[in-house]
Amino acid sequence: MSPLLKHTPLHSAHVNAGARMVEFGGWDMPVQYTGIIEEHRRVRAAVGLFDVSHMGEFEVEGPDALGALQAITTNDVAALAVGQVQYSLFCYPEGGLVDDLTVYRLAPDRFMVTVNASNIEKDWAWVTTHGARAEWRNVSAETGLIAVQGPRAEDLVAGMAGIDVRAIGYYHFARGTVAGVSTLISRTGYTGEDGFELYVPWGETERVWLALLAAGTKVDGGPIGLGARDTLRLEMRYALYGNDIDQTTNPLEAGLGWVVKPRKGDFIGKPAVERMRAEGPRRTLIGLEMADRSVARHGYPVLSGGRRVGEVTSGTFGPSVEKSIAMAYVETPLAAVGTAIDVEIRGQARPAHVVKTPFHPSHVKR
Amino acid sequence: MANVPGDLRYTKDHEWAKPDGTRYRIGITAYAQEQLGDVVFVELPKVGTKVTATQAFGVVESVKAVSDLFAPLSGEIVEINTALPNAPQRVNQDPYGQGWMIVIAPSKAGEWDALLTAPQYEQLLLSEAH
Numbered sequence: 001m002s003p004l005l006k007h008t009p010l011h012s013a014h015v016n017a018g019a020r021m022v023e024f025g026g027w028d029m030p031v032q033y034t035g036i037i038e039e040h041r042r043v044r045a046a047v048g049l050f051d052v053s054h055m056g057e058f059e060v061e062g063p064d065a066l067g068a069l070q071a072i073t074t075n076d077v078a079a080l081a082v083g084q085v086q087y088s089l090f091c092y093p094e095g096g097l098v099d100d101l102t103v104y105r106l107a108p109d110r111f112m113v114t115v116n117a118s119n120i121e122k123d124w125a126w127v128t129t130h131g132a133r134a135e136w137r138n139v140s141a142e143t144g145l146i147a148v149q150g151p152r153a154e155d156l157v158a159g160m161a162g163i164d165v166r167a168i169g170y171y172h173f174a175r176g177t178v179a180g181v182s183t184l185i186s187r188t189g190y191t192g193e194d195g196f197e198l199y200v201p202w203g204e205t206e207r208v209w210l211a212l213l214a215a216g217t218k219v220d221g222g223p224i225g226l227g228a229r230d231t232l233r234l235e236m237r238y239a240l241y242g243n244d245i246d247q248t249t250n251p252l253e254a255g256l257g258w259v260v261k262p263r264k265g266d267f268i269g270k271p272a273v274e275r276m277r278a279e280g281p282r283r284t285l286i287g288l289e290m291a292d293r294s295v296a297r298h299g300y301p302v303l304s305g306g307r308r309v310g311e312v313t314s315g316t317f318g319p320s321v322e323k324s325i326a327m328a329y330v331e332t333p334l335a336a337v338g339t340a341i342d343v344e345i346r347g348q349a350r351p352a353h354v355v356k357t358p359f360h361p362s363h364v365k366r
Numbered sequence: 367m368a369n370v371p372g373d374l375r376y377t378k379d380h381e382w383a384k385p386d387g388t389r390y391r392i393g394i395t396a397y398a399q400e401q402l403g404d405v406v407f408v409e410l411p412k413v414g415t416k417v418t419a420t421q422a423f424g425v426v427e428s429v430k431a432v433s434d435l436f437a438p439l440s441g442e443i444v445e446i447n448t449a450l451p452n453a454p455q456r457v458n459q460d461p462y463g464q465g466w467m468i469v470i471a472p473s474k475a476g477e478w479d480a481l482l483t484a485p486q487y488e489q490l491l492l493s494e495a496h
Contacts, residue, residue, distance in 0.1 A: 035458075227430055292451075293427075294409065295427045295429075295432065297432065316429055317427075346425065
């Protein structure tokens with residue numbers, strides 16, 4: 001365990017609970033408690049608690065906040081009502097991705113953006129450089145974040161919240177209390193199940209976590225590590241920055257064209273993305289299913305008739321779909337559902353085919 | 367500390383070997399399966415394949431990682447665990463029993479004696495814990 005790794009406010013709770021810890025984006029994080037497959041199934045069947053306090057949060061405020069956000073994100077922030085959340089992207093001028101993020105409209109001229117843990121420093125430099133006309137505050141170090149995900153999440157949080165959380169719609173949020181702690185309660189997640197993400201003060205995170213764990217035992221809840229977080233998001237084909245999207249991938253080939261809104265006005269990356277839209281993406285991020293249970297992992301070549309036509313970006317054994325599944329960029333003509341392709345695994349071409357995504361049906365609250 | 371049965375011999379790569387008449391049954395240790403986590407795929411060679419001690423003979427994949435399987439002994443594979451393709455979780459549930467992988471008919475005398483004894487393997491695990 002390196003002393004240089006950062007700790008979330010729940011670090012000792014994870015270690016005390018016997019979690020296996022791993023390095024992730026500079027943080028010492030739990031990869032599993034009892035086992036990835038068991039934790040994955042717990043989230044699909046009941047409810048799981050995730051420590052995602054390592055993620056970054058920035059606040060931006062003032063009369064120029066909306067304009068600054070419009071200029072550096074691809075989605076239309078003006079369409080966002082107070083109390084609403086939006087998935088969005090930071091693009092480079094060339095169209096590659098700085099990060100993917102969510103935008104919260106806290107007040108008419110006050111917003112919060114949540115960014116990936118491994119990108120906090122890069123994103124902070126990005127927003128303060130390119131959104132410099134507004135007042136930014138990096139609140140990552142004072143903000144803990146707990147995700148509560150699964151079909152029993154609503155029951156669990158409702159029983160502990162000071163407000164009616166059942167009234168919060170998907171991709172909306174409200175301020176209230178959970179376990180007596182002031183919380184921003186967001187109906188969002190990264191699992192494909194109904195649930196919440198709870199933003200709490202850093203120093204109160206453990207109190208909320210332990211209260212959720214205690215109450216969660218009544219609904220078969222339990223803590224979930226990053227291993228199951230990855231298999232859950234992969235079954236939903238949610239992109240992971242650093243695996244499926246990065247500086248070299250553009251929103252269109254990643255299937256994220258739906259969060260690029262050129263009509264809103266100018267933003268960084270717009271000319272490049274518009275040019276790509278006119279030309280059509282040369283490669284496309286697809287979902288594939290292996291014929292056997294061998295696992296297609298990040299970086300493995302994708303072949304068609306022995307020719308290299310792409311590369312796997314994420315792959316795993318999907319515990320809910322009970323198949324070996326992966327995401328991969330392939331030449332766009334090969335992206336049609338049903339197309340037979342091969343994945344080169346340890347020097348051997350193994351059969352796979354393109355499938356419809358998500359791999360597992362979404363159960364988010366619409 | 368993971369379970370290390372006294373009647374088996376071990377490799378530093380965390381395979382075990384167990385005498386079975388004139389042959390040896392092979393698998394991975396309890397420690398190895400714990401480190402791997404949920405096993406989802408086991409790739410084994412065909413019966414009749416010749417293997418060499420310390421060389422890879424197959425692959426085990428967990429959700430998070432892929433790992434080579436190394437032969438503890440040289441010889442010919444005379445049996446493989448045909449249940450594993452459909453039930454790879456047996457490697458986690460019963461690594462020294464139903465999670466066995468192959469049976470080798472040995473071709474070289476003396477290799478068994480060179481394998482780690484249970485106390486030696488336990489010592490290795492202690493040193494890996496640091």
